[in-house]
Amino acid sequence: MARPNIEHQQRVSALQGPPPEGSPILRVSPETRTDFLPPRNVNDFLAIALGNDIVAGVYPPGSLLPAESSLLQRFKVSRPTLREAFRVLAAKGLIVSRRKVGTRVRAKADWNMLDPDILAWHLQAAPSEAFVADLFQFRQMVEPQAAALAARSRDPATIERIAAAYADMERYKRGGGDLIGAxxxxxxxxxxxxxxxFIGALGGLINTALIATFRLGWQGAAVIEDDRLLQHGAVMEAIRRQDPETARVRMAELLSDSIEDVRLTLRRHERPSDSRRQRCPS
Incomplete structure (x- = not known):
């Protein structure tokens, strides 16, 4: 039976540790909390527990999960409950069950990386720089073009929502409010x-990706650097002026700089002696 990786657990603890002494308090509203997927029933709890273990590498691709009897004893659940959890994980591409063989973890290439649950489990698993790069690459494929399309919008209400969110970012830029939510x-x-x-249909997925990058970059941070805030303002102004090309370029620049912020954050957790204030990614 696979054992939890102690080094992995230590890295998770570091990522989830308290902010540096003297950092402003960061308030996060319930709508923008970064702990995902509260279990609604025993089936959910079991799927989340096993999903976390699979994504964290406790059960690596190609390995067999423990026998059903072992899992039933460990989690104190019924066989139908366990099989329902297996059904959920199989639908996400994580496992495949074969009679007389058992339940095997599938190759990562088979995992449904667009599934918000799997994204959330990657966060719980203290993701690597490669995972973060993939996440930002996905955002870079969508958000700059979305900004260009938004600049062609003739709906004042949608432009006002962008402006209102930016105003909240300015209001909370030194802490004291829900800056992540803004x-x-x-x-x-x-x-x-x-x-x-179609972009609207991606909204939930992109929102999960946004929360993912915020969770990675906000460890120990409660403020946003002025240059990042100005970049948001430049995107907003280009949209307001109905300048699609500038909106696209400014959003691409913002994302490019933000991934560097997150990479620095991950490296600082590998070098805990570096306690400089971190930036907020976007």
Whole structure:
């Protein structure tokens, strides 16, 4: 039976540790909390527990999960409950069950990385720089073009939502409010402003990706650097002026700089002696 990776657990603890002494308090509203997927029933709890273990590498791709009898004893659940959890994980591409063989973890290439649960489990697993790079690459494929489409919007209400979110970011830039929520609303409002139903359908996924990058970059941080805030303002102004190309370029620049902020954050957790204040990613 696979054992938890102690080094992995230590890295998770470091990422979830308290902010540096003297940092401003960061308030996060319930709507923008970064702990995902509260279990609603025993099936959910079991799927989340096993999903976390699989993504964290406790049960690596190609390995067999423990026998059903072992899992039933460990989790104190019924066989139908266990099989329902297996059904959920199989639908996400994580496992495959074969009679007389057992339940095997599938190759990562088979995992449904667009599934918000799997994204959340990657966060619980203290993701690598490669995972973060993939996440930002996905955002870079969508958000700059979304900003360009938003700049063509003729709906004052959608532009006002972008401006209102930016105003909240300015209000909370030194702490004291839900800065993460304001930043999320800013990016989500741009997606909505495109008026594109397919981009709108991606909203939940992109929102999960946004929360993912915020969770990674906000460890120990409670303020946003002035240059990042100005970059948000430049995106907003380009959209307000109905300048699609500038909006696209400014959003691409913002995302490019933000991934560097998150990479620095991950490296600082590998070098705990570096206690400089961290930036807020976007």
């Amino acid at each position: 930043d999320l609303r800013f990016h989500q409002a741009i997606l909505e402003a495109t008026g594109n139903h």
